[in-house]
Amino acid sequence: MSVQLLVDFGSTYTKLTAVDIEAERLIGTSKAMTTVKTDVLEGFDRALEQLRVSYPDLPEITGVSACSSAAGGLKMAAIGLVEELTVEAAKRACLGAGALVNHVFSHHLSRKEIKQLRQADIDIIMLAGGTDGGNKECILHNARKLKEANLGVPIIVAGNKDAADEIEEIFEDSPVEYFLVDNVMPKLKQLQVKDAKNIIRQIFITKIIEAKGIKRAEEKTGEIIMPTPEAVLIAAELLAKGYEDEPGFGELMIIDVGGATTDVHTIGAGYPKRSEVIFKGLQEPFAKRTVEGDLGMRYSANALLSLVSPYEFKQYYHREEAQDFETSVRRRHENVDYLPEDDAEKEFDKAMARICCDYSMSRHVGHVEVVYTPLGNMYYQTGKDLTDTQYVIGTGGVLINHDDAKDILREVNQKSNKKLELRPTNPIFLIDRKYILSAMGLLGQKYPKLALKLMKQHLE
Amino acid sequence: MKTVVIGVIGADVHAVGNKIIEHVLTEHGYNVINIGVLSSQEDFINAAIETDASAILVSSLYGHGEMDCQYMRENCEEAGLANIKLYVGGNIVVGKQDFKAVEQRFKKMGFDRVYPPGISIEDAVADLQEDLGE
Numbered sequence: 008m009s010v011q012l013l014v015d016f017g018s019t020y021t022k023l024t025a026v027d028i029e030a031e032r033l034i035g036t037s038k039a040m041t042t043v044k045t046d047v048l049e050g051f052d053r054a055l056e057q058l059r060v061s062y063p064d065l066p067e068i069t070g071v072s073a074c075s076s077a078a079g080g081l082k083m084a085a086i087g088l089v090e091e092l093t094v095e096a097a098k099r100a101c102l103g104a105g106a107l108v109n110h111v112f113s114h115h116l117s118r119k120e121i122k123q124l125r126q127a128d129i130d131i132i133m134l135a136g137g138t139d140g141g142n143k144e145c146i147l148h149n150a151r152k153l154k155e156a157n158l159g160v161p162i163i164v165a166g167n168k169d170a171a172d173e174i175e176e177i178f179e180d181s182p183v184e185y186f187l188v189d190n191v192m193p194k195l196k197q198l199q200v201k202d203a204k205n206i207i208r209q210i211f212i213t214k215i216i217e218a219k220g221i222k223r224a225e226e227k228t229g230e231i232i233m234p235t236p237e238a239v240l241i242a243a244e245l246l247a248k249g250y251e252d253e254p255g256f257g258e259l260m261i262i263d264v265g266g267a268t269t270d271v272h273t274i275g276a277g278y279p280k281r282s283e284v285i286f287k288g289l290q291e292p293f294a295k296r297t298v299e300g301d302l303g304m305r306y307s308a309n310a311l312l313s314l315v316s317p318y319e320f321k322q323y324y325h326r327e328e329a330q331d332f333e334t335s336v337r338r339r340h341e342n343v344d345y346l347p348e349d350d351a352e353k354e355f356d357k358a359m360a361r362i363c364c365d366y367s368m369s370r371h372v373g374h375v376e377v378v379y380t381p382l383g384n385m386y387y388q389t390g391k392d393l394t395d396t397q398y399v400i401g402t403g404g405v406l407i408n409h410d411d412a413k414d415i416l417r418e419v420n421q422k423s424n425k426k427l428e429l430r431p432t433n434p435i436f437l438i439d440r441k442y443i444l445s446a447m448g449l450l451g452q453k454y455p456k457l458a459l460k461l462m463k464q465h466l467e
Numbered sequence: 468m469k470t471v472v473i474g475v476i477g478a479d480v481h482a483v484g485n486k487i488i489e490h491v492l493t494e495h496g497y498n499v500i501n502i503g504v505l506s507s508q509e510d511f512i513n514a515a516i517e518t519d520a521s522a523i524l525v526s527s528l529y530g531h532g533e534m535d536c537q538y539m540r541e542n543c544e545e546a547g548l549a550n551i552k553l554y555v556g557g558n559i560v561v562g563k564q565d566f567k568a569v570e571q572r573f574k575k576m577g578f579d580r581v582y583p584p585g586i587s588i589e590d591a592v593a594d595l596q597e598d599l600g601e
Contacts, residue, residue, distance in 0.1 A: 089513045140470070140498065141518035195500050195514050285505055378505060380478040381529050387505065 008066050010034065011454070013446035014051065014073035014228050015235055016041055016221055018080065019266070021050040023058050024446035025065060026461065028454060033461055035062045036441055043077045047224045072449045073228040076105075076235035078219035081211055084110035084129045087166075088136040088145045095289050096191040097135035097165065100200035102296045104207035105237030106131070107268070109300065115145060116152045125158055130215050131207060132160055137167030139193045150174045154181045161210050165191045165203045186210070198290040208233055236296065238448030239263065239402075240272050244294045245447070246462050247274035250455045256463075259398040260431065261444065262367065262419065264360050264405050266343060267306035269299045269367040277373060277391025277429075284375065284386040291391045297371045302363040304356065304405050305343040308336050315362060323365070323418075324358040326351060357415055360405045364418035373429040388429070394421070396431035400466055402439035412438045437466040469599050470520040472511055474502035477535035481528040484557070488526065491588045497595070508539050512546045521599050522552035524591070532559035533572070540577020552598050554591060556582030 013024040021041045025034040039053035059065055083106040087093030090113045101108045110127050112120050124132070134153065136146035146166040153162060154177050161184045164174050171187055178185045189202035216222050216231050225231060233241075239261060249255030258275035273295050279286050301310035315323075317332040324330065328351055335355050339345050347353045373390025399419055406412040413436040421430045443465055451458035471492060475485050482504050489501045500518050502510050511523050523543075527535060536555060543551055555578050560569050566583045573581040580594050 089516050092513055092517050136517075138518045140468070141520075142516060143519070192517070195502070195518055285503075287505075287510075378478045380480055380505075382480055385478070385480060385505065 009069040010066050011450060012068045012071045013449045014071060014224075015238070015445045016043070016047065016051075016073065016075035016077040016224065016231070017235065018076055018078075021047075021054050021077075022442065022446070023054045024443055025058060025062070025068070026446075026450060026457070027066075028457065031457055031460060033441070033443065033465060034065060036443065036446075037061060041077050043220055047077070047221050048227060051224060051227060070453075071228045072452065073224065073231045074233050074235045074238040074445055074449055075216065075221055075231050077221055079128065080236070081106040081207075081215060081234045082128055082130050083108050083207075084112070084124060084127065084132045086112045086116065086132065086134045086136070086149055088114060088142060092196070092289060093135040093137065093166065093192050096198055096200070097133045099198065099292055099295070100165065100191050100203040101133050101207065102298060103200055103237075103240065103292055103294065104204040104211075105234030105240065105296075106207065107298060107300070116149045121152055121156045125156065129158075129160055130218070131210055132158070132162045133191075133203065133207075134162055134164050135166040135191045137170065137190075138195055139168045139190050141167055141169075143167045143170035143173070146170050147173055147177070150177045154178055154183055157182060161186065161214065163188060163203060163206055163210070165189065168193075192289070196289050198292060200292065208237065232449070232452070235445045236270060236298075238445040239270070240294055240296050240448070241451060242444045242448035242458070242462065243272045243274050245451045245455055245459055250459050253456050253459050255459070257397045258393070258395055259400065260393065260396050260419070260434070261400045261402060262364060262406075262416070263403040264363045264401070265303055265403045267300070267303040269302040269363040270296060271299075271367050271371040272296045273371065273391060273393055273396070275391065275393065275396065277393055279388045280392055280394065281386075283384070284388050284392075286389075287387045288389045291373075295371075295391065297367070299363075299367045299370060302367050304359055304363070305339050305345065308340040308359065311336055311359065311362060314366065320358065320362075323361040324354060326354045330355055356405060357409065357411075360409070360415045361418045364415060368419045368430055369425065369428055375427050375429065390429070392429040394429050394432050396434050398437055399431055399434040400437045400439060400444075402442065402444055406438060407440055407442055440467055441465050468496065468498045469522075470498040470500060470518050471522045471524055471595070472500045472502060472514045472518065472520045473524045473526070474506040474511060474514075475504040475526045475528070476506055476508070476511070477527060477529070477531055478505065479527055479529040479531070479535075480504045481526070484528065485526055488524065488588050491592065492595075495592050508535070508542055511539075512543055512548065515543075515548055515551060516546060520551065522554060522595060525553070525555045526557045527555070527559050528557045530558055530561045532557060533561075536573070536576060536578070538576075552580075552595075553578045554580040554582070554594075556586065556591065558584050
């Protein structure tokens with residue numbers, strides 16, 4: 008009998024999932040607080056002990072694989088030339104690799120921006136700019152600036168290939184650690200992020216894990232192979248596409264409402280569905296991830312105050328009694344472990360989750376814009392058309408623990424006041440009750456078919 | 468190899484001429500970045516920045532080109548494209564107007580070359596070769 012243990016070192020919890028490979032079943036899950044400040048293995052051992060207590064007949068574990076978003080996850084800065092083009096391409100490469108991208112710069116880096124980069128807490132910098140054969144003056148300028156600054160952060164160079172040799176000359180005799188990869192936008196509006204994503208994962212495995220003090224865990228877990236959000240994206244892609252004779256779900260979306268961010272993953276081309284719609288802008292990734300840092304249930308709860316007015320909030324809060332919007336939001340921000348006690352507070356959490364779903368959807372999906380032409384109305388589409396999304400899967404604390412999570416998820420649907428947003432029209436809603444998506448992304452590296460089967464079985 | 472950006476500006480969906488221009492310019496050894504129909508000034512400019520283009524060739528067939536091209540030179544300068552060549556051609560004004568006057572108006576707007584209806588793209592190629600020095 009062989010048992011695969013899948014480990015997710017999260018920012019709050021270290022989560023374990025045990026899978027019986029031969030019997031093709033999920034044995035169980037457990038979790039314990041992540042202990043990255045002292046010794047990350049303490050939390051792991053505690054979770055494992057708990058797993059053994061809950062499942063006393065747990066056989067010996069034969070294989071382990073792990074992902075991590077502990078110690079702040081993977082933080083990146085994206086630098087490019089034009090905001091809508093290479094900057095966006097660089098940003099998408101980072102997001103697709105499971106990173107958080109809080110710092111984004113376009114055109115020539117200034118002293119002020121270098122200072123911002125120096126002060127920021129960043130693990131890797133992605134430097135892009137210019138199509139192949141296009142502008143190289145800007146990326147060379149930025150490479151020189153970054154060399155001068157010597158930030159002690161690895162730099163991935165994913166810009167105009169014509170500038171590659173000169174960039175190598177710039178960095179060659181400096182302490183700057185750099186990696187030259189394929190251009191993220193080799194041709195205008197063409198997105199090519201595979202090479203950049205691979206190198207991000209490699210740097211994550213070899214350096215970031217160590218810098219964050221999680222390396223010790225590898226004594227027991229083997230190599231930590233990817234950031235957690237990437238594992239979720241891989242699980243989503245597997246679930247959408249299917250594997251061999253096991254069919255997938257088709258176009259789908261995973262929405263993860265967390266304490267600090269709301270992540271949206273969609274799988275599907277999202278091309279325009281009608282002939283009078285013309286696609287504009289940068290090519291969209293087939294597996295797309297966006298992260299909203301101002302939409303969260305606890306750490307970033309305060310940001311809601313500037314996003315919605317108390318009046319707007321009432322549209323999401325489906326109860327009569329008055330609840331002081333600001334006080335309730337601040338209570339959650341100040342006490343991130345807060346759990347709602349009464350019905351009103353529970354409903355308040357639901358309302359916040361509804362806002363997270365609704366707003367993150369507006370930002371993730373494509374939009375259409377009407378153009379009046381002599382040949383009649385035409386439409387521009389920017390972003391993905393997700394109207395045909397078959398399944399919307401909810402994950403993250405608030406959705407997993409709520410009985411009527413599906414009611415919250417309904418916020419992602421097409422809305423009459425947001426007609427120009429290409430939102431799902433009539434999807435089937437599922438909840439990741441056992442919190443297994445990232446684990447299945449990990450399991451899918453070796454046992455894709457089994458991971459697919461288990462997801463189909465356990466998403467309810 | 469010189470890079471040129473071509474496209475059809477504004478709410479104009481005339482795609483056939485656009486394809487012919489792409490074909491002919493490519494034949495003549497240019498790296499053609501075709502941003503297609505329904506393109507805004509911003510689309511032209513962004514494409515020119517990223518691809519380091521030497522010229523932008525704007526097409527317009529539906530009569531509203533004059534409106535669509537307003538301040539294009541200024542916008543290029545604002546975006547750092549000071550030395551870019553700007554060409555425009557097609558049915559670029561409303562109705563039938565004296566072309567000399569039209570040409571003058573567009574030149575005043577900062578366009579380097581202005582073409583009347585019915586001209587063949589080969590004529591523009593000769594101008595391109597002269598302007599870009601090839």
